[in-house]
Amino acid sequence: MATASTPRILVVGGGYVGLYTALRLQRKLKRGEAEITVIEPQPYMTYQPFLPEAAAGSISPRHVVVPLRRVLDKCRIVPGEASAIDPVRQRVTVVTPATAEEGGEALELSYDHLVLAPGSVSRTLPIPGLAEHGIGFKTVEEAIGLRNHVLEQLDIASSTRDAAVREAALTFVFVGGGYAGVEALAELENMARFAVRYYHNIRPEDMKWVLVEASGRILPEVGDDLGTYAVRELRGRNIDIRLHTRLQSCDHRVAVLSDGDRLPSRTLVWTAGVKPAPILAASGLPLNERGRLRAEATLNVIGAPGVWAAGDAASVPDLTAEQPGTECAPNAQHAVRQAKALADNLVATLRGRTPTEYRHKYVGSVASLGLHEGVAFLYGRKIKGYPAWFMHRAYHLSRVPTFNRKAKVLAEWVLAGLFKREIVSLGSLEHPRAEFELAAGGGRKPDVS
């Protein structure tokens, strides 16, 4: 039973770090030892490495997310967004769906220990037209929206008589060559290539898939050699990879590139990096030059006892790096392991013991380049093609939280091997009232903007 003196642990964010920290805390803490509250706007954790496969239709959207209430059954889940952190008064302000809807007062939650795990958001630039026409690739909504959008472009291209509209519909521009951008492009191109078999007037070579990358390589996570291999593979599939190139503007749905090219396109996907969640900026807590929370290797925020941070939002020293001052890269591998270390240190602190330092040597990365094609750099070994793709699937299957999700994803993959891909666009799901409004409005076209 919790009493007034029971320590309160508040976790901001229910992503990788938030979910894994809360899971371990609920498993390790004895009854009544502490109260755990998780604040998260979505009722689920998103397993982001599966988003490209969700976009391609290989995994259903509901299987790339993990329901927080079911998994964190010993925690209190507060649906909402932390809007302010006051480390002096030890309080966090939360805007819940009810406050947002009714305009009432925001919720104030106090804590003894605060775990900051709000992750990151897309890092955008003030490029003309980007905010109006671009889409990110960090959420399940974006991934599924993009899938529907790509399939809709095939319908538009197939049904128009206007050559300019057709060209823009069949041109897909992705900006940013990290794993999010490359995997999303590779999976969606694969899906669209399959889908055009069913269009009498579109051939695969009519589509233009373009990857724009400012540096001289893609997939830096897997190293130079495999990055070069990935460029060669993708170019072999007729994917246009522009290295040392930047997007300069995309007004009026024309992507203007720094190499002087102008690409009319109805699809612009922005995956050119991430920045820490905006909530941290006004928290008064110490931040590094990129806005990440400065944490000790124990995952305690520097100079803020009782405040902990990990994952994309935190700058944690990498004690295994040869160069002093290196910080852990923002990726899932560190996020999961830091969450475990953070939970252990928090429990140790509650029990009057000394926390230990986080130390993990990065083991490498795996990336899919579409169905049956991938690259993997693991424990110093370079693997390409089908074996790398297989390892990519095996690795992520082993990592996706809960046995239930693992079984469902595996079942979907097995079924996908037996039957053909689904290529239907369900974009109309985004406007569920359109049909009824049309009927009720006497045939007037509904406002679904």
Ligand SMILES: Cc1cc2nc3c(=O)[nH]c(=O)nc-3n(C[C@H](O)[C@H](O)[C@H](O)COP(=O)(O)OP(=O)(O)OC[C@H]3O[C@@H](n4cnc5c(N)ncnc54)[C@H](O)[C@@H]3O)c2cc1C
């Ligand atoms: C498409 C894609 C593919 C990826 N593939 C790989 C991969 O193959 N390998 C790899 O290592 N990494 C990969 N990553 C990166 C990896 O997913 C991230 O590094 C990891 O999710 C970071 O975990 P986190 O807990 O810090 O943030 P997240 O998992 O993003 O969780 C943050 C959570 O905080 C919530 N939140 C934000 N603001 C607030 C607020 N104010 N109040 C309350 N809650 C808030 C968010 O809703 C979110 O649920 C990929 C990322 C993407 C987008």
